[in-house]
Amino acid sequence: MPLTFEDLLARARRLPQSGRRAILGIAGGPGAGKSTLAEELVRGLNGTGEPWVAHVPMDGFHLADAELDRLGRRDRKGAPDTFDAAGYAALLDRLRAEPDGETVYAPGFERVLEQPVAGAVPVPPTARLVVTEGNYLLLETGAWARVRSRLDEVWFCGPPEPERIRRLVARHECFGKSPADAAAWALGPDQLNADLVAATRHRADLVVPEGAVRARPPASRGPAPSAPS
Incomplete structure (x- = not known):
């Protein structure tokens, strides 16, 4: 059976172990749906209870x-050397x-200004899971090579190219x-970066099926689980 959004929620929920904070990375090319997936995971896991999951984008x-x-x-x-990877x-x-x-x-990124904003994303001590997303989480060159070992899992978003470009x-x-x-x-600078990111797909722990996010139920998922404490 193909993975559903509920399967993704269950997998993410299991990442914090023995009270230790876990970090889940979501990688993919520009327009792949990384931010959408991260936001939906955080919303679904936090539910209506005390928030225990935080979202930290790489774009800051x-x-x-x-x-x-x-x-x-x-x-x-947007190329790898236009970020502070270290x-x-x-x-x-x-x-x-x-x-x-x-x-x-953590810093955030203001898309209207297209500029980073310092101190925009708080991660409270109650956060047991941090979801971070960006293009180059699986890159093996330069300071980017330090990133993968800091992440408990990395999931890869790889929608069909026509859909990614349309978005x-x-x-x-x-x-x-x-x-x-x-x-x-x-089709110019973004495509060069997308090709680079696509070559790192094999390093991911999971490739997210396109339908897993689209098929999510709209209803609230209830209170936050008590397991990751």
């Missing part, structure tokens, strides 16, 4: 446009270490690009 580690201009990389924004790995270390009683703050173009248009510019960016 984009280099600012001013730094990309200085480095001459602005026209490749900073991201260091955050994962801090999340795993669980500073006693401290809330850990990506629509997203670019939604945030202000003209249809022509949106398509050019999706």
Whole structure:
């Protein structure tokens, strides 16, 4: 039987062991549905009870446009070397270490401005599972190679290419690009990055079936489970 969204919830729920915080990574190319899956997992696992799952996107580690201009990389924004990969790995270390009683703050990413925002994502000490998502969680080059070992599992989103590109173009248009510019960016710099990410698929623990997210039931999933305590 193909995996359902309920199966994904059950698998994620089992990740925290013996009270230790776990980190689940969701990888995939631009427009693959990583953020959608992460948000639905967090919503489904937290339910209506005390939140015990947090969402920390990798996109907060984009280099600012001013730094990309200085480095001459602005026209490749979104490529592996346009992120602070070492900073991201260091955050994962801090999340795993669980500073006693401290809330850990991660950077967020403002899509309207297309800029990172410091201290935008709180991870409270009550969070037993952190869901993080981004393109390069399985990359083996440079500082990205430090990321995989910090993650308990990595799931890969790989929808059919026409669907991924359609979503990506629509997203670019939604945030202000003209249809022509949106398509050019999706089929240019974004496609180079997508090809790079696709080559890391074999390192994932699970490839998420496309229908598993679409088929999720709309109703609330009830209170948060007590097992990961």
